[in-house]
Amino acid sequence: MDVHAMVEGYRTELLERLSKLVAINSREGTPTPDAPFGEGPRKALDTALKMMADDGFKTVDLDHYIGYAEMGEGKELIGVVGHLDIVPANKEDGWDTDPFVMTEKDGIVYGRGVADDKGAVVASMIAMKVIRDMGIPVNKRVRLIMGTNEETGSKCLHHYVEKEGSVDYGFTPDGDFPGIHGEKGMVAAVYRSKKTGIRAIKGGTARNVVCPKCTAEVDKCSYSRRALEDYFNSFDLEYTITDKEATDEITLIGTAAHASLPELGVNAISYLLCGLKKAGYQDPFVDFYCSHFGTNYDGTGVGLNVSDEYGALTLNNGVISMEDGVITGSIDIRFPVTYTAKQIVKMFSEHLEDDGGVIEIKGSHDPLFFPADSPLVKLLLEAYQEVTGDMETQPMTIGGGTYAKSIDNTIAFGCAFPGKDYRIHNTNEWCPVDELLLQAEIYVSAIIKLLNI
Ligand SMILES: [Zn+2]
Numbered sequence: 134m135d136v137h138a139m140v141e142g143y144r145t146e147l148l149e150r151l152s153k154l155v156a157i158n159s160r161e162g163t164p165t166p167d168a169p170f171g172e173g174p175r176k177a178l179d180t181a182l183k184m185m186a187d188d189g190f191k192t193v194d195l196d197h198y199i200g201y202a203e204m205g206e207g208k209e210l211i212g213v214v215g216h217l218d219i220v221p222a223n224k225e226d227g228w229d230t231d232p233f234v235m236t237e238k239d240g241i242v243y244g245r246g247v248a249d250d251k252g253a254v255v256a257s258m259i260a261m262k263v264i265r266d267m268g269i270p271v272n273k274r275v276r277l278i279m280g281t282n283e284e285t286g287s288k289c290l291h292h293y294v295e296k297e298g299s300v301d302y303g304f305t306p307d308g309d310f311p312g313i314h315g316e317k318g319m320v321a322a323v324y325r326s327k328k329t330g331i332r333a334i335k336g337g338t339a340r341n342v343v344c345p346k347c348t349a350e351v352d353k354c355s356y357s358r359r360a361l362e363d364y365f366n367s368f369d370l371e372y373t374i375t376d377k378e379a380t381d382e383i384t385l386i387g388t389a390a391h392a393s394l395p396e397l398g399v400n401a402i403s404y405l406l407c408g409l410k411k412a413g414y415q416d417p418f419v420d421f422y423c424s425h426f427g428t429n430y431d432g433t434g435v436g437l438n439v440s441d442e443y444g445a446l447t448l449n450n451g452v453i454s455m456e457d458g459v460i461t462g463s464i465d466i467r468f469p470v471t472y473t474a475k476q477i478v479k480m481f482s483e484h485l486e487d488d489g490g491v492i493e494i495k496g497s498h499d500p501l502f503f504p505a506d507s508p509l510v511k512l513l514l515e516a517y518q519e520v521t522g523d524m525e526t527q528p529m530t531i532g533g534g535t536y537a538k539s540i541d542n543t544i545a546f547g548c549a550f551p552g553k554d555y556r557i558h559n560t561n562e563w564c565p566v567d568e569l570l571l572q573a574e575i576y577v578s579a580i581i582k583l584l585n586i
Contacts, residue, residue: 134267136263136267136574136577136578137574139263139266139267140259140260140263140570140573140574140577141570143259143262143263143570143573144566144570146259147255147256147259147566147569147570147573148235148237148242148566150184150255150258151235151242151247151251151252151255151569152235152244153180153184154177154180154181154217154246154251154254154255155232155233155234155235155244155245155246155247155251156233156234156235157173157176157177157180157233158173158219158222158233158245159173159174159176159177159217159218159219159246159281160173160174160218160219160220160221160222160284161173161174161218161282161284161285162174167197168197169196169197169198169282169288170198170218170281170282170285170288170289173218174217174218174281174282175197175281177217177218177251177281178194178197178199178200178217178279178281179194181200181217181254181258181279182194182200182202182279184258185202185258185261185277186202188202188258188262190202190203190204190261191203191204195292195293195296195297196292196296197281198280198281198282198288198289198292198293199278199279199280199281199282199289199290199292199293200278200279201276201277201278201279201293202258202261202276202277202279203274203275203276203277204261204264204265204271204274204275205271205272205273205274205275205584206271206272206273206274207271207272207273207274208273209272209273209274209301209302210273210274210275210276210300210301210302211273211274211275211276211300211301211302211303211580211583211584212276212278212300212302212303212304212540212543213257213260213275213276213277213278213303213304213305213306213576213580214278214280214290214303214304214305214307214536214540214543215250215253215254215257215277215278215279215280215305215306215307216250216254216279216280216281216282216283216284216289216307216536217246217250217251217254217279217280217281218280218281218282218283218284218285218289219245219246219249219251219284220245220249220284220558222245222560222562226560227560227561228560228561229243229560229561230243230244230561231244232244232245232560232562233245235247237566240565240566240567241563241564241565241566242563242564242565242566242569243561243562243563244562245562246562247555247562247563247564248548248549248555248556248557248562248563248564249307249555249557249558249562250283250306250307250548252548252564252569252572253306253307253547253548253572254277254279254306255569256306256548256569256570256572256573256576257277257306257573257576258277259570259573260573260574260576260577260580261275261277261580263573263577264577264580264581269581269584271584272584273301273583273584275580275584276300278290278293280293280536283307283536287536287539290536290539290540291539293540294539294540299540299541299542299543300540300541300542300543301542302509302542302543302583302586303537303540303542303543303544304509304513304537304543304544304545304546304547304579305535305536305537305543305544305545305546306545306546306547306548306572306576307535307536307545307547307548308531308535308537308545308546308547308548308549309529309531309545309547309549309551310517310521310526310546310547310548310549310550310551310575311513311514311517311518311523311526311527311528311546311551312510312513312514312517312528312529312544312545312546313528313529313530313531313535313537313544313545313546314502314503314504314505314507314510314528314529314530314544315443315470315500315501315502315503315529315530315531316470316500316501316502316530316531316532316533316534316535316537316538316545317393317444317446317447317467317468317469317470317500317530317531317532317533318467318468318469318470318472318473318474318477318497318498318499318500319465319466319467319468319474319497319498319534320464320466320468320474320477320478320481320494320496320497320498321340321463321464321465321466321494321495321496321497322463322464322466322481322492322493322494322495323461323462323463323464323492323493323495324421324422324425324461324462324464324490324491324492324493325459325460325461325490325491325493326417326418326421326459326460326461326489326490327417327418327421327488327489327490327491328417328418328488328489329416329417329418329419329458329460329489330351330352330355330416331349331350331351331416331418331419331455331460332350332351332352332380333348333349333350333455334347334348334349334350334453334454334455334460335347335348335349335453335454335455336348336401336402336405336452336453336454337401337402337450337451337452337453337462337463338389338451338452339451339452340392340449340451340452340463340464340465341391341392341393341449341451341465342389342390342391342392342398342449342451343387343388343389343390343391343392343395343397343398343399343400343449343451344387344389344400344401344402344403344450344451344452344453345386345387345388345389345398345401346384346385346386346387346401347384347385347387347401347402347405347453348382348383348384348385349382349383349405349406349409350377350380350381350382350383351380351381351383351409351414352379352380352381353376353379353380353381355414355415356409356412356413356414357412357413358374358381358412359412360411360412360413361374361383361408361409361411361412362374364407364408364411364412365385365404365408368399368404370385370386370387370399370404371385371386372384372385372386383405383409385401385404385405385408386401387399387400387401387402387404391532391533392447392449392451392465392467392532393447393467393531393532393533394447394532395430395447395448395449396430400428400430400449400450402450402453402462403422403426403427403428403450404428406419406422406423407422407423407427407428410423416489417488417489417490418460418489418490419489420487420488420489421487421488421489421490422489422490424487425484425487425490425492426448426450430447430448430449431445431446431447431448432446432447432448432466434484435448435481435484435485435492436480436481436483436484437466437468437477437480437481437484439468439469439472439477439480440469441469441470441471441472442471443469443470443471443530444469444470444530444532445469446466446467446468446469446477447466447467447532448464448465448466449464449465449466450462450463450464451463451464451465460490464492466481467532468500469500470500470501470502470530471500471502472500473499473500474497474498474499477497478494478497481494482494498534498538501534501537501538501544502530503544505527505528508586509542509544509583510528510544512579512582512583512586513528513544513546513579513582514527514528515582516575516578516579516581516582517546517575517579519578520571520574520575520578521550521571521575523551526551546579547572547575547576548572550568550571
């Protein structure tokens with residue numbers, strides 16, 4: 134059967150559906166009894182479920198958290214898990230088009246969600262329809278599971294697993310082709326100052342983002358201004374030092390990056406505090422910070438400089454603030470896929486305290502790891518290879534987390550093609566229409582392989 138032609142036959146329908154879903158601003162909103170994540174996510178779920186119900190698929194809405202469309206029969210369950218919620222988008226942030234009016238130009242669609250993840254959900258809908266059209270025996274149940282809270286905590290999928298259990302084989306088209314077989318583990322922690330002469334400090338936007346800007350106030354003449362400026366200049370950093378009455382207000386600009394890729398950023402907190410130390414500022418908390426973290430992000434200062442063949446541990450100091458004379462800050466650690474949270478927490482525990490500060494571990498999460506030769510990883514890779522002909526790109530491991538961490542027997546597979554940047558979570562999010570169709574074709578092949586497992 135010519136799957137390519139069958140998918141192509143749904144081109145118009147795919148775009149109509151995607152445009153309908155993009156038009157719904159489904160960022161998290163105020164919860165109500167009928168809409169646990171607010172009105173937008175609820176409306177997106179209703180709309181997507183209705184599309185599949187109108188097609189004759191069995192659909193179920195699990196308390197408006199998450200829903201699914203199902204085909205086939207049998208004990209075993211194949212899950213395709215996508216999400217309908219989005220991160221915020223505002224035209225004023227620099228979009229060339231209205232983020233909620235899907236716009237097609239030269240074979241590319243623009244709009245919030247076309248790549249993350251509404252496009253993949255719609256491509257999966259088309260894949261379900263094509264498999265049904267093919268009339269092949271469907272000896273397992275196939276579910277397209279559509280969540281509405283992926284971007285802000287995946288509470289939707291937790292609800293699903295609580296009510297329905299996990300799946301036997303699954304993929305979440307919310308990462309990369311040809312599959313993500315490992316996701317690093319995580320440890321979340323906070324630090325607190327014990328003693329400090331710093332008058333005020335504030336920086337950062339989120340714990341999982343490298344701090345892009347930090348401002349601190351310290352007593353005049355408590356450090357060498359010249360040495361501090363030399364330090365900042367030696368790294369080509371942008372800064373201001375403002376005279377206040379008894380203090381200097383120092384603002385340093387860094388570069389934001391995701392906490393899982395700290396090498397792409399410049400941490401303003403770290404360079405500010407280490408600069409002060411270099412400039413002769415004597416302070417127990419600054420000493421604590423510099424010896425435990427410094428300007429590197431590999432965990433050396435807290436005994437966590439570990440790596441495996443899939444990558445190294447990363448540590449990010451995302452936000453810092455001060456209240457009632459006490460400085461607190463966040464720590465986001467992503468550790469290699471072959472370690473356990475227990476091992477990392479134990480190693481970390483030996484480095485939590487000195488005279489200037491103390492670290493408190495808040496939580497941890499084991500990594501996700503499927504060996505490259507496990508059936509799920511291998512079959513999905515084959516599906517990708519057969520459709521695209523790309524035999525070079527191999528499954529990868531990442532520092533970020535996807536839905537796959539919240540449901541068993543599932544890895545991220547799609548929807549991003551190798552080397553592409555679709556500007557997800559950014560302005561002018563885009564996706565080529567041909568790639569949406571190609572996704573659908575790959576999902577058809579993937580589901581058929583999982584049916585035959
Ligand atoms: Zn996503």
